[in-house]
Amino acid sequence: MEGEKIEGMSVEEDKFGGVILTVQNPMDSDSFASKLEHSMSLWTQQGKKGIWINLPLQHSNLVHSAVKAGFRYHHAESDYLMLVYWIPHTPDSIPANASHRLGVGAFVVNNKREVLVVQETSGRFGGTGVWKMPTGAVNEGEDICDAVIREVKEETGVETEFVEVLAFRQSHKSFFQKSDLFFVCMLQPQSFDIQSQASEIEATKWMPVEDYAAQPFVQENELFDFIAKICLSKLNDNYTGFSNVPTTTSSGKKTYLYLNNDAIGSHLLASKEQA
Amino acid sequence: MEGEKIEGMSVEEDKFGGVILTVQNPMDSDSFASKLEHSMSLWTQQGKKGIWINLPLQHSNLVHSAVKAGFRYHHAESDYLMLVYWIPHTPDSIPANASHRLGVGAFVVNNKREVLVVQETSGRFGGTGVWKMPTGAVNEGEDICDAVIREVKEETGVETEFVEVLAFRQSHKSFFQKSDLFFVCMLQPQSFDIQSQASEIEATKWMPVEDYAAQPFVQENELFDFIAKICLSKLNDNYTGFSNVPTTTSSGKKTYLYLNNDAIGSHLLASKEQA
Numbered sequence: 001m002e003g004e005k006i007e008g009m010s011v012e013e014d015k016f017g018g019v020i021l022t023v024q025n026p027m028d029s030d031s032f033a034s035k036l037e038h039s040m041s042l043w044t045q046q047g048k049k050g051i052w053i054n055l056p057l058q059h060s061n062l063v064h065s066a067v068k069a070g071f072r073y074h075h076a077e078s079d080y081l082m083l084v085y086w087i088p089h090t091p092d093s094i095p096a097n098a099s100h101r102l103g104v105g106a107f108v109v110n111n112k113r114e115v116l117v118v119q120e121t122s123g124r125f126g127g128t129g130v131w132k133m134p135t136g137a138v139n140e141g142e143d144i145c146d147a148v149i150r151e152v153k154e155e156t157g158v159e160t161e162f163v164e165v166l167a168f169r170q171s172h173k174s175f176f177q178k179s180d181l182f183f184v185c186m187l188q189p190q191s192f193d194i195q196s197q198a199s200e201i202e203a204t205k206w207m208p209v210e211d212y213a214a215q216p217f218v219q220e221n222e223l224f225d226f227i228a229k230i231c232l233s234k235l236n237d238n239y240t241g242f243s244n245v246p247t248t249t250s251s252g253k254k255t256y257l258y259l260n261n262d263a264i265g266s267h268l269l270a271s272k273e274q275a
Numbered sequence: 276m277e278g279e280k281i282e283g284m285s286v287e288e289d290k291f292g293g294v295i296l297t298v299q300n301p302m303d304s305d306s307f308a309s310k311l312e313h314s315m316s317l318w319t320q321q322g323k324k325g326i327w328i329n330l331p332l333q334h335s336n337l338v339h340s341a342v343k344a345g346f347r348y349h350h351a352e353s354d355y356l357m358l359v360y361w362i363p364h365t366p367d368s369i370p371a372n373a374s375h376r377l378g379v380g381a382f383v384v385n386n387k388r389e390v391l392v393v394q395e396t397s398g399r400f401g402g403t404g405v406w407k408m409p410t411g412a413v414n415e416g417e418d419i420c421d422a423v424i425r426e427v428k429e430e431t432g433v434e435t436e437f438v439e440v441l442a443f444r445q446s447h448k449s450f451f452q453k454s455d456l457f458f459v460c461m462l463q464p465q466s467f468d469i470q471s472q473a474s475e476i477e478a479t480k481w482m483p484v485e486d487y488a489a490q491p492f493v494q495e496n497e498l499f500d501f502i503a504k505i506c507l508s509k510l511n512d513n514y515t516g517f518s519n520v521p522t523t524t525s526s527g528k529k530t531y532l533y534l535n536n537d538a539i540g541s542h543l544l545a546s547k548e549q550a
Contacts, residue, residue, distance in 0.1 A: 060342035063356075067335035075451070076351035077372060081338075082451070097352060098373040098453045099415045124525075140374045141447045141454060167517065167534035171524060172416045176350070176357070178373045179416060181456070199366075221525045226532055226543050239538040242442065242517070249446060250399075250496045257501055259442035260535070263514040268501050 006035055016093070018050035019043055023059045033065040040069065044087055050094055053083040101175065102138035103182040104148040107231045108160055108189050114206035115231075116189070118155055121202045130217045131207055133184075143256055145244045148185040156204045157195030160187035164241035165258050166230050169223065184227055186234055186241065209235060281310055291368070293325035294318055298334045308340040315344065319362055325369055328358045376450065377413035378457040379423040382506045383435055383464050389481035390506075391464070393430050396477045405492045406482055408459075418531055420519045423460040431479045432470030435462035439516035440533050441505050444498065459502055461509055461516065484510060 005011065008025035021039075023032070036053075043051060053066050057079045071083035075097045086092035108116040117131035125132060136151035138144060145162040152160050163186040174180045196204045212218065213228040233239035242258040245268045249255050261267050280286065283300035296314075298307070311328075318326060328341050332354045346358035350372045361367035383391040392406035400407060411426035413419060420437040427435050438461040449455045471479045487493065488503040508514035517533040520543050524530050536542050 057342060057347060060339045063338040064335045067332060072332060072353050073351035073356055074353070075453075076348035076356060077452070078347050078349070081348055081351060081356065095450050096376060096412055096415070098376050099413070100375045100377055100456075101371060101373050102375055102456075137371055138374070140371070140452060144445060167532055169522070169524075169530050169532045170419060171528055171530045173528075175370050177352070177415060178350075181375070181377075223522050223524050223530070223532065226520070226522055226534075229539060229543065230534055233539050240515070240535055245501070247444070247498050247501055249444075249498050253446055253448075255444050255446040255498070257442055257444045257498065259501075259505055260515055264504060264508050268504065 006039060009035075011039075014050075014052075016050065017048060018052065019048055020052040020054065022054040023056065023062060026059065027062070029061055029065045032062045033069065036065065036069050040085075040087075047088075049086065049088055050092065051085045051087060055081045055083065057081075099179055100170075101178060101180045102144065102147075103135060103180060104138060104144060104151060105133045105135040105182065105184045105227075106148050106152045106160070106187050107133055107166065107184060107234070108152060108158065108187045109209060109231075109235060110189055110192060110206060112206075113209050113235065115209045115212050116152070116156055116158055116204070117207045117212060118196070118204045119202040121200055123200070125217075126202075128217070131205070131212060131215065135182075143244075144183050144185070144258075145256060148183070148187060152187060155196060155198045155201050157191075157193065157197070159190040161190055162244060163188050164234075164243050166234060166239070166241040167227065184230070186231075281314060284310075286314075289325075289327075291325065292323060293327060294323055295327040295329065297329040298331060298337060301334065302337070304336055304340045307337045308344065311340065311344050315360075315362075322363075324361065324363055325367065326360045326362060330356045330358065332356075374454055375445075376453060376455045377419065377422075378410060378455060379413060379419060379426060380408045380410040380457065380459045380502075381423050381427045381435070381462050382408055382441065382459060382509070383427060383433065383462045384484060384506075384510060385464055385467060385481060387481075388484050388510065390484045390487050391427070391431055391433055391479070392482045392487060393471070393479045394477040396475055398475070401477075403492070405490065406480070406487060410457075418519075419458050419460070419533075420531060423458070423462060427462060430471060430473045430476050432466075432468065432472070434465040436465055437519060438463050439509075439518050441509060441514070441516040442502065459505070461506075 008027050010022045012020045014020055066083045071085045074082045074084040084094055118134050120126050134152050134155040138147040149160050152158055166184045166186050168183045170181050172179045194204045218224045218228050240260055240262045243261045244256040244258050247257045283302050285297045287295045289295055330337055341358045346360045349357045349359040359369055393409050395401050409427050409430040413422040424435050427433055441459045441461050443458045445456050447454045469479045493499045493503050515535055515537045518536045519531040519533050522532045
């Protein structure tokens with residue numbers, strides 16, 4: 001379907017009966033307001049539903065005009081603000097904004113039952129002498145299994161392969177109103193030399209896993225203690241987490257399914273490879 | 276520490292050496308710009324780090340002034356925009372914005388090996404005759420195990436108890452640049468009468484689980500087929516997912532840890548209850 005053209009903006013139709021407007025050229029707010037008013041009346045006649053305005057940071061002079069036209073904020077990233085308006089007189093089906101950040105922690109053990117640990121320079125554990133597993137944030141668009149390998153490499157220099165998600169926890173209001181999900185992952189080390197270049201890391205070493213679990217900060221904190229118990233069970237071959245099986249979604253995207261693959265009689269990945 | 280007072284705004288210090296400014300009263304953009312300039316020079320002298328401005332939607336006339344003062348967007352919700360500025364000449368430690376939305380799907384089976392399924396009125400599966408598991412989005416601040424019970428109740432009227440996360444998949448660019456995580460959960464039905472009131476649901480029924488898995492849309496789609504295989508393994512007592520164990524984080528928040536609790540010799544929840 002051919003979209004309407006508006007000077008200084010790109011106009012795309014989405015597959016939900018809506019329109020996405022992206023401001024590309026500088027313009028004054030009066031000119032923007034009048035173009036928007038004209039287009040909105042056209043889109044209303046055409047039975048359009050959700051109208052989106054993508055306003056890059058450098059066009060922040062236009063935010064107020066969009067809000068005066070009835071738009072509300074939907075989400076923002078560093079360099080743009082997305083606003084939305086629902087035209088029909090029905091409850092909107094505008095998708096919710098992202099609500100969670102993801103974090104990962106790495107349980108990396110060598111064949112001497114030593115676990116890879118770090119001391120952080122700042123934050124909650126800075127200066128406490130606590131040895132903890134390498135942890136970090138999953139980047140936008142990054143797979144959990146890739147993020148945890150990257151964090152270990154950055155913080156310790158050690159190369160690893162992903163084995164399993166051992167456990168995860170969800171917590172709320174961790175940052176403003178946002179929630180987070182933290183995935184504890186087991187990794188298999190592929191190298192052993194420690195070379196930390198991350199400014200947030202004070203020290204790194206291989207530590208007997210029993211010494212790790214015996215630290216007071218682990219034993220006195222229910223969550224850390226649970227996680228240590230899971231890791232010890234895993235080392236004793238008594239635990240199965242979720243492994244990552246590559247698959248394809250119905251819309252054709254490559255994606256990972258995380259599941260207890262050991263529990264499936266013919267493993268999913270194996271049955272796929274034979275197919 | 277006593278924060279500076281600014282007319283028409285609240286000023287709070289955060290625990291990372293930063294300041295959170297919230298605009299409360301209407302003001303013109305020139306007055307806002309001059310107050311901001313004054314405060315910024317004070318905060319720079321004081322060695323403050325991240326400066327946050329929370330601008331409610333009704334004060335959108337001030338966005339442009341904040342951007343001209345060097346602020347960038349951090350995130351936005353329907354009713355406010357959060358901007359941020361990092362004062363020190365060092366790499367910033369500003370936390371990333373939320374990157375993921377969460378969804379849930381419910382595998383609910385009665386003791387006749389019938390699975391609870393729905394037909395949707397619209398969307399990808401509207402009018403296709405496909406019977407699928409109830410699915411939905413996790414609300415902000417909601418636990419996964421609560422969200423899936425709520426969705427089943429809304430879509431089918433059936434009361435359930437949470438059993439396990441059977442598997443999850445992560446996918447990217449599902450909505451603008453955002454990613455999503457979808458959790459397939461097993462639930463135990465506590466009631467059996469179907470009463471759907473959700474406008475997005477065309478029909479609901481209990482369906483023999485083998486008939487569900489034999490639908491062409493399930494068999495022809497790798498991801499749905501994998502999920503059906505997991506569900507069938509679970510029914511045949513060959514599968515263990517992650518159950519939800521309540522715990523407390525180091526900062527004292529109640530939270531759920533999801534893990535293979537069956538695999539831990541003395542179950543974590545049991546050992547906790549004895550403690």
